[in-house]
Amino acid sequence: xxxxxxxDQLIEQFKTLPGGLLPLLHAVKHELGCVPxxxxxxxxxxxxxSRAEVHGVISFYHDFNTHPVGHHTVxxxxxEACQSxxxxxxxSHAKQSLGIDYGETTADGLITxxxxxxxxxxxCSPSVRIDDDIHARVDQTRxxxxxxxxxxxxxxxxGVSS
Amino acid sequence: MRMQIFIPQDTTALALxxxxxxxxxxxxxxxxxxxxxxxxxxxxxxxxxxxLVEVQTKSGRIAFGPVNTSDVDSVLDALQAxxxxxxxxxxxxxxxxxxxxxxxxxxxxxxxxxxxxxDPACITSYQRLQGFVGLTKALSMTGQDIVDELKNSGLRGRxxxxxxxxxKWQTVLDTAGxxxxxxxxxxxxxxxxxxxxxxxxxxxYQLIEGMTxxxxxxxxxQGYIYLRSEYPVAHKILNIAIERATDAGFLGAxxxxxxxxxxxxxRLGAGAYICGEETSLLESLEGKRxxxxxxxxLPAIEGLFxxxxxxxxxxxxxxxxxxxxxxxxxxxxxxxxxxxxxxxVQLAGNVKRGGLIELAFGVTLREVVEDFGxxxxxxxxxxxxxxxxxxxxxxxxxxxxxxxxxxxxxAIKAMIGHGGIVVFDDTVDMAAQARFAMEFCxxxxxxxxTPCRIGSVRGVEVIDRIVANEDRDNNLILLHDLCDxxxxxxxxxxxGMTPFPVRSALTYFEEDFGISxxxxx
Numbered sequence: 001x002x003x004x005x006x007x008d009q010l011i012e013q014f015k016t017l018p019g020g021l022l023p024l025l026h027a028v029k030h031e032l033g034c035v036p037x038x039x040x041x042x043x044x045x046x047x048x049x050s051r052a053e054v055h056g057v058i059s060f061y062h063d064f065n066t067h068p069v070g071h072h073t074v075x076x077x078x079x080e081a082c083q084s085x086x087x088x089x090x091x092s093h094a095k096q097s098l099g100i101d102y103g104e105t106t107a108d109g110l111i112t113x114x115x116x117x118x119x120x121x122x123x124c125s126p127s128v129r130i131d132d133d134i135h136a137r138v139d140q141t142r143x144x145x146x147x148x149x150x151x152x153x154x155x156x157x158x159g160v161s162s
Numbered sequence: 163m164r165m166q167i168f169i170p171q172d173t174t175a176l177a178l179x180x181x182x183x184x185x186x187x188x189x190x191x192x193x194x195x196x197x198x199x200x201x202x203x204x205x206x207x208x209x210x211x212x213x214l215v216e217v218q219t220k221s222g223r224i225a226f227g228p229v230n231t232s233d234v235d236s237v238l239d240a241l242q243a244x245x246x247x248x249x250x251x252x253x254x255x256x257x258x259x260x261x262x263x264x265x266x267x268x269x270x271x272x273x274x275x276x277x278x279x280x281d282p283a284c285i286t287s288y289q290r291l292q293g294f295v296g297l298t299k300a301l302s303m304t305g306q307d308i309v310d311e312l313k314n315s316g317l318r319g320r321x322x323x324x325x326x327x328x329x330k331w332q333t334v335l336d337t338a339g340x341x342x343x344x345x346x347x348x349x350x351x352x353x354x355x356x357x358x359x360x361x362x363x364x365x366x367y368q369l370i371e372g373m374t375x376x377x378x379x380x381x382x383x384q385g386y387i388y389l390r391s392e393y394p395v396a397h398k399i400l401n402i403a404i405e406r407a408t409d410a411g412f413l414g415a416x417x418x419x420x421x422x423x424x425x426x427x428x429r430l431g432a433g434a435y436i437c438g439e440e441t442s443l444l445e446s447l448e449g450k451r452x453x454x455x456x457x458x459x460l461p462a463i464e465g466l467f468x469x470x471x472x473x474x475x476x477x478x479x480x481x482x483x484x485x486x487x488x489x490x491x492x493x494x495x496x497x498x499x500x501x502x503x504x505x506x507v508q509l510a511g512n513v514k515r516g517g518l519i520e521l522a523f524g525v526t527l528r529e530v531v532e533d534f535g536x537x538x539x540x541x542x543x544x545x546x547x548x549x550x551x552x553x554x555x556x557x558x559x560x561x562x563x564x565x566x567x568x569x570x571x572x573a574i575k576a577m578i579g580h581g582g583i584v585v586f587d588d589t590v591d592m593a594a595q596a597r598f599a600m601e602f603c604x605x606x607x608x609x610x611x612t613p614c615r616i617g618s619v620r621g622v623e624v625i626d627r628i629v630a631n632e633d634r635d636n637n638l639i640l641l642h643d644l645c646d647x648x649x650x651x652x653x654x655x656x657x658g659m660t661p662f663p664v665r666s667a668l669t670y671f672e673e674d675f676g677i678s679x680x681x682x683x
Contacts, residue, residue: 018448019429019447019448019449019467020449021450022429022430022431022432022446022447023429023430025432026391026432047449056451057451060434060451060608061431061432061433061434061452062432062434063431064432079354079552080353080354080511080548080552080584080595080598081510081582081584083595083598084512084584084585084586084587084590085511085539116392116433117351117353117435117606118350118351118352118353118355119173119392120350120355120358120359120392120393121174121356122353122355122356122508122510122516122584123174123209123210123356123509123513123516123517124174124177124209124212124516125510125511125512129392132394133176133177134173134176134177136174136177136178137178
């Protein structure tokens with residue numbers, strides 16, 4: 001219930017901001033980890049929009065997932081620069097080694113796998129983003145190393161020294 | 163005197179481990195008794211050398227790179243030995259004086275002249291490097307004078323469409339309205355591009371200055387930077403810079419005691435490529451689905467919230483600051499034909515030396531890729547080059563001598579776009595790339611117009627049938643027909659230009675589609 005009242009506060013905070021719906025949805029996602037259906041009604045009320053309009057905005061953007069995701073989000077860049085450096089292999093390796101497809105979460109709830117289209121790191125492809133950290137020149141070995149760092153907390157590996 | 167060590171904090175340097183390098187340098191310097199200050203600068207854009215560690219010495223700023231965590235000890239040892247008179251040149255990663263590095267020395271940096279020199283958030287460093295000189299000049303000019311200066315520079319929009327910036331500003335200036343807006347398009351979604359990101363992460367005040375000048379020119383008091391959410395580092399740095407510029411009186415109410423206001427805010431996108439299209443971006447800024455608007459009305463007349471709005475790319479607005487600072491005559495002396503000034507080329511993909519290369523228009527693609535890029539990283543021959551992002555054509559070897567000039571590129575049915583170059587070696591499957599171009603359009607189409615929304619779905623299917631040799635001849639005719647429909651019937655460049663990569667792949671790399679030779683199907 002505390003979370004619901006936080007969302008109400010956020011609606012109050014953003015409803016008078018010009019074009020405030022996207023900033024609000026980012027804030028809701030930050031607060032709840034997703035933008036669940038339950039917030040559509042209250043947001044519509046606060047912003048004087050129909051449920052359909054609010055749903056339309058949420059469903060338009062890749063960032064606004066409506067269901068909870070894993071503890072970490074792993075995004076693999078699928079765009080051309082990364083393709084030229086073999087990202088297709090990283091994609092299939094990731095899906096196979098994690099046992100999930102894009103948009104799915106590992107059974108332990110730790111990792112959600114997503115595609116992304118360009119991280120602006122195209123001179124050092126392939127790129128992978130894990131939460132807010134971007135990693136360059138990721139091959140299969142490096143990918144496995146990054147996943148190991150997520151699955152074994154506090155393991156301080158030597159990183160890119162290889 | 164304390165030693166000054168510079169370690170970049172831009173996305174690419176961080177992605178290559180710059181934070182770990184920085185903390186190891188700090189620890190190592192302390193344990194050696196070296197009195198060192200570590201400054202987290204922006205990047206020079208020589209990404210193949212990142213993390214590039216620079217040191218201020220009596221004889222200039224010298225560099226080591228790429229410095230991985232395992233190299234830190236030996237670099238510090240070399241620095242310590244140099245204090246006793248030993249020459250640094252003995253170290254394998256020693257690159258000499260930064261500005262003498264050929265990759266940098268051969269460039270003509272106007273917009274990126276400050277990139278990588280200082281801590282990007284340090285406003286006094288920005289001022290020391292001629293920052294806010296353009297703004298100071300603009301404050302003593304009329305709006306029309308500023309617009310005339312921009313027109314004289316010949317600056318064209320760097321986002322991809324290359325529309326003359328001065329004419330756009332003139333329209334906004336001439337349109338009556340109490341409320342006008344300056345919107346910076348920082349939704350840099352094209353693969354192979356990172357110049358906007360580099361500018362925002364390495365020299366954010368230049369963008370702030372350019373937007374403020376735009377506000378003064380057309381009479382707008384509110385600006386928005388629409389930034390893609392894939393750029394968390396730029397987001398952080400921009401917000402710090404805006405706060406500091408406001409505190410220092412360069413932004414907000416009464417800019418530099420001029421009596422004029424300019425407020426600036428960063429708004430995050432939410433992972434939609436189409437929002438890089440200006441009308442879709444405006445819809446998104448208004449809090450709506452990023453659906454493309456039909457033009458007219460032009461955003462310059464009815465833009466954000468229906469008000470007259472300047473929408474310019476990060477690099478366009480960045481260039482404004484240097485044009486005002488140095489004068490439009492200097493800027494327009496660079497370039498060729500109607501492409502004036504410099505182009506921030508972004509060399510990416512399978513390339514040995516990728517990075518940001520700012521050069522006057524007119525250099526050929528081959529010079530950039532061979533002289534700067536030094537070939538592929540894989541060591542294999544280059545087969546295709548995609549210029550201008552996912553909507554740009556794939557160029558075969560016979561077209562690499564085309565000069566980088568907007569008109570020269572459109573003459574070969576290609577585009578410079580935002581200046582991104584993606585290099586592919588001979589392992590590339592061009593049928594797969596053509597299919598991806600259609601697939602990307604399926605994923606990212608806003609859905610408003612049918613040729614784009616449905617055409618791209620059918621495009622994927624038709625390419626699959628061609629590759630599988632199902633009624634290939636008729637499906638090839640169908641694909642060209644479909645491409646015509648998308649080109650001629652789409653509302654914006656998303657559907658209208660997706661055929662460019664598809665058709666160029668078909669024309670120049672037909673063997674990848676299973677077409678052995680013409681007439682032999």
